[in-house]
Amino acid sequence: MENAVNILDMCISNEFIFRPVRMQRWKSEYLIYNILTASTHLLDSISGGVFNQIYHKNISKQELIQYMMNKYDMSHLEAVQYVGDVLEKFQVINLIEIRI
């Protein structure tokens, strides 16, 4: 996906509701364009990777914590903290909604 915009339509997983977005990745940068708000967001490689994971792999928050522990050698506490923060950020910028 070096120079082609990835089209992600609105979808719903068990835990998240995703907004329809366009995504472009360049090495360590992810650009996300929210079609509903017409806003563009620049994510670093880790948070962009998280967004990619939950969107494409439809994984739960618990699975995401495990993924972060494995991939980035985080402790459980660090992973919980990071995933909580990043999901909150995605909510604030209206990329996802967390289902209750």
Place this chain on the structure above:
Amino acid sequence: MNISSLTVEQLKKKLSKGLSFQIGNFNICLTSSIPNVCIHIKHLYSEYEVLSDDVYIDFYIELCSPTLIRCYIRPQVVFSFDGYIAFKPLPLAQAGAMFEWGLNWCIANHSNQYLIIHAAVVELNGCAFVFPGAPGNGKSTLCAALVCNGWRLLSDEMTLVSIEDGLIYPVPRPTSLKNQSINIIKNYSKNAVFGEVVKDTAKGTIGHMRAPDNSVRCAHKPAQATKLIFPKYTQGAATELTALSKGKTVLRAAEQCFNYSALGSQGFETLCSLVGDVGCFEFSYSSLDEAVALFSGIAH
């Protein structure tokens, strides 16, 4: 037939009924009986092609006095587009500048077949360099200096990126220079030809530098962008070109677009495609000679 082949009297007569001419992909019909407008067109648009009466016109523009009394007392000029008056009147001396500003508005608001970036774009040896920038960053001064050194002018003000093919379509028009930049460029090059310099506008003193004849003749020829560079003039600054990441470039360029939001995801895709294909940089400078040498070296 070009405007240069018309005598002043013929041009006046044409303008009073509607002079149709072509700028890049746009056909303009300009109507005005104001002498300043005639002089502006004669000086700065002489190489543009006069169109016949039966062609499709994109923008019908009229510059006239708002009221009869304003022909005589503190004379003013008003700009209308398809009969719609978009702006408040300006002093008559600013009629030429008002044509330029009004035409910018027409293109920026009615050309959504392009992603329109507030950027100068010039080309040499097939390398088109795009210089986006907020007013005051030295974009037009840098553009004028490059053009005076043989670069082709595609646009001083608006970079038109086709949504369809990603190429940049020229709209070569006079380069708008402000305040000290006018004398800097006049002193910089004997090739620079200016129209009437107008003082006390909302932007300060304004001078328009004529587009090179060759750029006007190549106005049908689109170009492929190779560099996207954010210039910043700072007095005493060293000439420095610094790489910028593509993500940050998209965000900064999007801020300089006229219709990025209006185009929705098409705007995002077009901008990502443009940025993906080019080298992205920030550029600080204070010496035009060094800047021109650097960019000419890269283009060669």
